[in-house]
Amino acid sequence: MEFLKRLFNKEPRIEKVDVEKRFQLLTRVGQGSMSKVWKATDPRNNDLVAVKVLDRAKLARLQQRFVGLDKPSEGQIASVLNHPNVARTISHGITTNNEEFLVMEFIEGDSMSYLVETQNARMKENCIWYCIQLGEGLNYLHTNDWIHRDLCPRNIVVTKDDLVKIIDFGLMVPNTPEFRRPGNRTGTANYMAPELILRQPTDQRIDIFSYAVTCYEMYTGELPWPAADTMESVLHHVNQPPEDIRQYLPDLDEQIANAIMTGLEKKPDDRWRTVQRMVNEFREAGDRLYPDQ
Known part of the structure; x- marks a missing residue:
């Protein structure tokens, strides 16, 4: 019966693309944990684009974590997103080497990781x-029922005009009961919420935790806990409270400090209920501190 179902319900044939012939690949501009990215020109319209090709073996290992859940591909997810603070995906498909690829807007700018590390005047002013x-950007994802699962400076770019863009959606999942079940530890260790580390049920508040860690790091250049490179060492986050951000920045505005520290609460119910509420705190503080901007 399964054979007959497959026979009479054939999926549409996907035309594979030779990206080296379809695009003029100019230079490598980045390599994530699961992909390679090129700055490229689209000969059909001479537009500059970013061509992202996913590593087939690494993607297969990731997909094993979601067996039976029908997880959408990164291309399927990214192609429906439309927000100024989310990188725009133009198209996606399969290469002639059976690799998934995405064609995205090319963003001239700096990685948030670089700005966090340098803590230069631009970072401090903005x-x-x-x-x-x-x-x-994160609130847009949440209001459209997605959980990002990997928000961190590495997955954020700031344009030359100081526009922030979230650029990676490889671990993003629908906000549904199936994907909120405990057990899946996908993410970047230093930004993982305690409930994710402990394999407990999760929801969008894991992103609020990651957002708070990222904001903490943006302000201080430091993580709230000692950096961890193994899951065993990241368990430290569960057992120890975060270093209060005011230890690094004693003069930091209280509203900003409290917004970040609330986002870092160990128990999800003690964090901000929504990203928007945390953003509102930042916006109110920004308007008060910098009324002319």
């Missing part, structure tokens, strides 16, 4: 506005 924009 930090509150970067936090607000990042939160608005």
Whole structure:
């Protein structure tokens, strides 16, 4: 019977693309944990684009974590997103090497990781506005029933005009009961919420925790806990409270400090209920501190 179902319900044939022939690949501009990215030109319209090709073996290992859940591909997810603080995906498909690929807007700018590390004047002058924009992008994902699961500086770019863009959606999942079940630890260790580490049920508040860690790091250049490179060491986050951000920045505005520290609460019920509420705190503080901006 299963054979007959497959025979009479054939999926539409996908035309595979030779990306090296379809696009003029100019230079490598990045490599994530699961992909390679090129700056490229689309000969059909001469537009600059970013061509992202996913590593087939690594993607297969990731998909094993979602067996039976019918997880949408990164291309399927990214292609329906439309927000100023979320990178725009133009198209997606399969290469002639059976690799998934995405064609995205090419963003001239700096990785948030770079700005966090350098803590330069640009970062210090714009930090509150970067936090607000990042939160608005994340809130857009949440209001459209997605959980990002991997928000961190590595997955954020800031354009030359100081526009913040979330750029990676490889671990993003629908906000449905199936994907909120305990057990799946996908993410970046230093930004994982305690309930994710402990394999408890999760929801969008794991992103609020990651957002708070990212904002903390944007302000201080430091993580709230000692950096961890193994799951065993990241359990430290569960057993120890975060370092209060005021230990690094004693003069930080109380409303901003409290917004970040509330987002870092161990128990999900003690965090902000929504990203928008945390963003509202940042915006109110920004308007008060910088009324002319």
